[in-house]
Amino acid sequence: MKSRAANDPGKAERELADRxxxxxxxxxxxxxxxxxxxxxxxxxLSALSVIVFAGPIRVGDLAEAEQVRPPTISRxxxxxxxxxxxxxxxxxxxxxxxxxxxxxxxxxxxxxxxxRRVAQLAGELVELPQRERRVLLRAAGIxxxxxxxxxxxxxxx
Amino acid sequence: MKSRAANDPGKAERELADRxxxxxxxxxxxxxxxxxxxxxxxxxLSALSVIVFAGPIRVGDLAEAEQVRPPTISRxxxxxxxxxxxxxxxxxxxxxxxxxxxxxxxxxxxxxxxxRRVAQLAGELVELPQRERRVLLRAAGIxxxxxxxxxxxxxxx
DNA sequence: ATATATAGTTAGCTTAGCTAATGAAATCAA
DNA sequence: TTGATTTCATTAGCTAAGCTAACTATATAT
Numbered sequence: 584m585k586s587r588a589a590n591d592p593g594k595a596e597r598e599l600a601d602r603x604x605x606x607x608x609x610x611x612x613x614x615x616x617x618x619x620x621x622x623x624x625x626x627x628l629s630a631l632s633v634i635v636f637a638g639p640i641r642v643g644d645l646a647e648a649e650q651v652r653p654p655t656i657s658r659x660x661x662x663x664x665x666x667x668x669x670x671x672x673x674x675x676x677x678x679x680x681x682x683x684x685x686x687x688x689x690x691x692x693x694x695x696x697x698x699r700r701v702a703q704l705a706g707e708l709v710e711l712p713q714r715e716r717r718v719l720l721r722a723a724g725i726x727x728x729x730x731x732x733x734x735x736x737x738x739x740x
Numbered sequence: 741m742k743s744r745a746a747n748d749p750g751k752a753e754r755e756l757a758d759r760x761x762x763x764x765x766x767x768x769x770x771x772x773x774x775x776x777x778x779x780x781x782x783x784x785l786s787a788l789s790v791i792v793f794a795g796p797i798r799v800g801d802l803a804e805a806e807q808v809r810p811p812t813i814s815r816x817x818x819x820x821x822x823x824x825x826x827x828x829x830x831x832x833x834x835x836x837x838x839x840x841x842x843x844x845x846x847x848x849x850x851x852x853x854x855x856r857r858v859a860q861l862a863g864e865l866v867e868l869p870q871r872e873r874r875v876l877l878r879a880a881g882i883x884x885x886x887x888x889x890x891x892x893x894x895x896x897x
Numbered sequence: 898a899t900a901t902a903t904a905g906t907t908a909g910c911t912t913a914g915c916t917a918a919t920g921a922a923a924t925c926a927a
Numbered sequence: 928t929t930g931a932t933t934t935c936a937t938t939a940g941c942t943a944a945g946c947t948a949a950c951t952a953t954a955t956a957t
Binding site: 624641642643653654656657658661674677679680681 | 934935936937938939945
């Protein structure tokens with residue numbers, strides 16, 4: 584009889600992927616609850632996050648990052664602008680385009696929200712033994728490394 | 741001079757929490773892209789997932805799990821029912837309430853979607869050395885353990 | 898028996914998603 | 928250098944997803 588891996592190639596990876604996927608979903612589902620305190624909806628908070636960390640960014644690139652169509656982002660940016668969280672500057676390279684930047688208020692709001700999430704999670708982690716925390720730290724590094732496209736050219740957009 | 745931890749208690753946990761949080765966000769953001777193939781919107785897919793894995797479940801409990809208000813869920817369930825993905829049965833304990841159950845079609849649709857996500861992630865994991873995959877497997881177990889409320893009574897709903 | 902609380906839906910609003918069409922600038926062709 | 932085509936963003940107009948307030952119906956408590 585052949586080995587398990589030969590009978591079902593990739594089975595171990597799929598089981599691992601399933602576990603990681605499930606853990607990530609449950610983790611973020613729990614943390615999402617504290618975002619109510621930000622006063623922003625989830626889509627706006629997510630868009631603001633991209634603008635803060637990837638900005639200055641073009642409207643179309645933000646739409647792609649958020650996996651929505653440009654008109655959706657266009658209106659969200661208007662709303663964020665009205666709330667004084669984001670400003671637009673003209674793209675010096677291309678005068679059809681604009682670059683989106685977070686304001687100081689936008690950065691503060693996002694930072695506060697992130698700190699609430701992190702504090703909530705940190706409170707859960709504090710009960711873990713040091714050994715397990717080290718495993719989680721290594722895992723975070725590994726997961727971040729596979730999300731970077733460097734080295735492996737992406738084949739699906 | 742005092743130790744770092746004494747100067748800033750919980751700093752190590754917050755750094756760890758930040759890394760895990762960030763890794764989970766980026767992971768799920770990437771995987772979300774394959775959900776387009778399901779033909780369902782993200783909110784419906786999420787609700788269906790809860791019904792499949794936690795069902796039979798009451799409408800109000802589903803609303804709480806999804807962190808939305810009952811009217812929002814009420815209409816989503818109607819839509820899922822119209823598509824033949826979910827059915828309602830009367831709660832034998834309480835005739836005001838209903839229990840939601842996924843149909844075979846609903847379970848198949850969700851299962852196919854999950855397999856697409858898992859296959860995508862598994863494809864990324866296959867490039868990792870065995871040692872790192874073992875770290876990820878342990879991390880998944882640790883993360884799942886802290887999300888379980890057993891032992892620690894939850895204080896914030 | 899009456900009052901109160903709970904489960905879910907309906908009504909009506911705003912926000913978030915989409916496609917199609919438009920305006921304006923960039924790029925390509927001839 | 929014009930003219931055609933592509934690209935960036937917005938507008939228009941629709942459906943879906945979020946909310947609160949108000950309602951119906953059943954459960955529970957007085």
